[in-house]
Amino acid sequence: MKMYMLNTPEPTANMILKLDSISAVRNWFRYMPTCYILLGEDSSSAAEISHLIRTAAPGVTFILAEVHGYAMDGWIAQGLWDFVNNPKDSGRHPPTNALQHTTSGLMQGIPTLKRPL
Numbered sequence: 110m111k112m113y114m115l116n117t118p119e120p121t122a123n124m125i126l127k128l129d130s131i132s133a134v135r136n137w138f139r140y141m142p143t144c145y146i147l148l149g150e151d152s153s154s155a156a157e158i159s160h161l162i163r164t165a166a167p168g169v170t171f172i173l174a175e176v177h178g179y180a181m182d183g184w185i186a187q188g189l190w191d192f193v194n195n196p197k198d199s200g201r202h203p204p205t206n207a208l209q210h211t212t213s214g215l216m217q218g219i220p221t222l223k224r225p226l
Contacts, residue, residue: 110135110196111153112178115145115162117171127166132202133158138192140185146176148196 117124121142128137128147136148149158155175162171178193 110148110198111151112176112193112196113147113149113155113158114174114176115147115171116143117145117169118143119166119169119171124166124169127162127169129201130165131158131161133161135202136192136197136199138189140189146189146192147173148198 115137119127121139124145125139128134128145133149133153134147135150138146140146147158155173159171159173162169162173178196181193
């Protein structure tokens with residue numbers, strides 16, 4: 110699974126409902142009031158996940174960045190490190206390649222930037 114860091118000022122309860130509705134987001138962990146680590150399918154990209162968040166939460170401001178667990182460091186609760194070091198699917202959605210079904214033709218007209226994950 111790919112890992113993303115999401116930062117948004119959206120109130121927690123609203124954002125949780127929105128993240129739970131996106132099948133391409135396989136799991137998430139909120140580690141600060143406005144910060145989440147998301148797990149996406151291996152075939153996902155930040156642009157695709159970002160589009161799905163904008164669709165589920167129109168008007169919500171956020172920044173999404175792909176991250177690598179092995180490249181993370183800091184001083185924070187053990188629960189986050191457990192999530193990062195041993196990522197697991199929540200089982201909330203059926204294990205399908207949801208992006209194939211939800212983003213057909215999505216990338217047309219959306220500017221993309223090449224950046225390291």
